[in-house]
Amino acid sequence: MLLGTAVFPVAASAALPLPAQGTPALRIQGSNTIGAELGPALVEGLMRKQGLQQVHSEPGSTANEVTLMGTAASGQTVSVSVAAHGSSTGFAALKSGSADLAASSRPIKDKEVSELSGIGDLRAARAEQTIAIDGVAVILHPGNPLRELNTVQLAQIFSGQIQNWEEVGGIGGAIHLYARDEQSGTFDTFNELVLAKNGKNLSRSAKRFESSEQLSDTVSQDRQGIGFIGMPYVRRAKALAIIDGDSKAMLPTISLIATEDYPLSRRLYLYLPAELHQPWAHALVAFAQSPEGQAIVAQNGFVAQTVQPIKVQPTAQMPAEYQALTRQAERLSVNFRFAQGSARLDSKAQRDLKRVADYLNKRDRHDQRVTLVGFGDAKDDPARATLLSKLRAMAVRRELMKNGVNPNDVLGFGDEMPVAANDVDDGRIKNRRVEVWVN
Template structure:
């Protein structure tokens, strides 16, 4: 018996009496003559568990295994020669964004070829990758898109390396995943894009704006005539995306579910966003919802909220002030088993990843200027809601001749701690300040709070929040000229709702 076969025999004997061992990549020969390669995860009650190169796990009877040839000991830090990356969760993320990111990721890393294959179930697929010599590329990327809640189940049972979600992780899910680390920490929670919806009508429709509640009532057939919302009398014709689309999933979450309604059965359903938009543009009584890139020949309505009006622009969504937006997340263990996890997240949050986000139709996280100067339209509303004349004067003075940036720092509820998007925005902003657009201009930070509690305490909290951002930026080498807390002045949303209060707890960034 040569040394290699002797070592394999020793491994078999070891596995037979233990259920856990150092990770080992091996070629396994079965009694029927077939062979497979994979990582041996364990042996329990005569059953081997093998993780194959495509990321799927397979069970083998011990009696069916004829030979095990050790390819590599994986107990060190080096990636296995054949390894996969597995994603599970949100349909919105997994339908198009994640596949496009995956394809761009492996191409960027030098893969010779990559082909998509259908998975075992609906809404599952796998990117099989050709790996050139010397390149660190996953041999397969598997995606199972069955809803955000499945992300956290898959992370817990180990069937996914990365969870995809179109909502933030819930408290009970955090508790369930305590063994993977702090899931609301920036090491585990990664906002990769923002999603926004446009409400579209015929170009000649004279209704300028609707509230989210009015939109919900229209699409549930509680409002059926345009005259009820200030339009020309006539029946309202509804146009909606199909049940399986991520666009409908977003609309359902942000409009229907939040108002405890369901879509009217009379709505015309479309699988194509372009066809839906064209149908609305050709119907004087039509109304529909669509992703931002598909407004086309139709007209997008503004969304009204507490004397404020927001248009569905990339800037308003990136600043998270347009009401019909949501964050799209990836969730990872603090110490992922696959080395590709961190590398993929870094790619998704890089300029190359931003390009993919734009291509798919979501809003990327790059820093942008308000070139339309739409922020100055807030001043009349700020005057009407002002509680302190001195604070209002400061707001007008600080923003006069200034340009607002899209990055807006937000905080955990009731705290001065930055949320995970804000933590990464610090580095994005520092990088932007070195660009030609920002060079030579002064940085102004304006802190705000919601209206819950004492006015003076809220102003102190807003100052504390602005100071927190300023200190973090200065620690990264940035120069900050002005840091002011304005309390609950100049709200960007209604303080009567939880989402509104969350949007009002912020630090705005201006260049002067």
């Protein structure tokens, strides 16, 4: 398995050329989840790293638009524009040439890849840049006593099939639905992982919002309300634990979102048309992937891709060998996953190889024992599922060895401990994962 390494022509710390006076150095369009706060914060961080002074933001003439401004040593004003009207608008702006970067809270669609092929393959590792992990939280009024729902119940609620809280064990009468607007990547993610997967469409009675903050605040003031939102925007509302298929009930916690085990976890992307060679765009992506950029990701309520150890409590539902592992070792906050229909690691996993290697190669960790644990989706032959899960772990082992790490053990648990339903492609992909344990 040969993996490409993303190379940026312009590092975040290299001096960037100043644009023509009055011309934005960078134009970003797309996701409101990213563009509301995280995108501007990353831009501000890059500007300060470039030595710009008096860095500040000014609201645009349209809601959910902002311009970041700073002053260069020469006295020239440098600006970056951010428009946050939904993930699909970012790809449309790349197509029209009105944006240099697309911010998206869902993966690019096949149709968009085709329409944008003239500026490069936007699914290539160099173009598709995962900058953070988020979880779509299903939120209620804090006084609602309900604690968990499964994805089938959610589909029935948001499609209008279930219209009363008592039908799902709650109280309060009629259910009031709140959802992001049609342009939103958050809506696309919820639609794909919940509604479409169960053959449902969003009810026409749902009130739609472009702003994440407004949706969350409205739900937190409505005792009969339910909505879905990115994790940083839970605010004063209450998040539910979610069950998908045979998975356990999971809250949108940092550890479960970091490993992408939480059923409604998702990646946040910057899509970089590498063929356009826009230096500020390349520099922002490099900065977002750096430790400084990932610290800004965490400060803004999202889950950074920084590798951290997680202590896992054993349960009776775990295989005995896995229970023993939880008592002896800690799990790292990254799962390696594979591209759909392929034995090749996906674009995020390719970058995570270096993150894990850097973590393990630190001086105080070089003697730690490393165990790779593979899982897969259900097969007609359980022995085949176990074999495939171990082969995936062995594939990760080969790639880690190229980065100076030699794992001690490789285990395969087949279709045990699913984190998603196995009856759809997205669920099977999430279940095909490799965990890293150290002790």
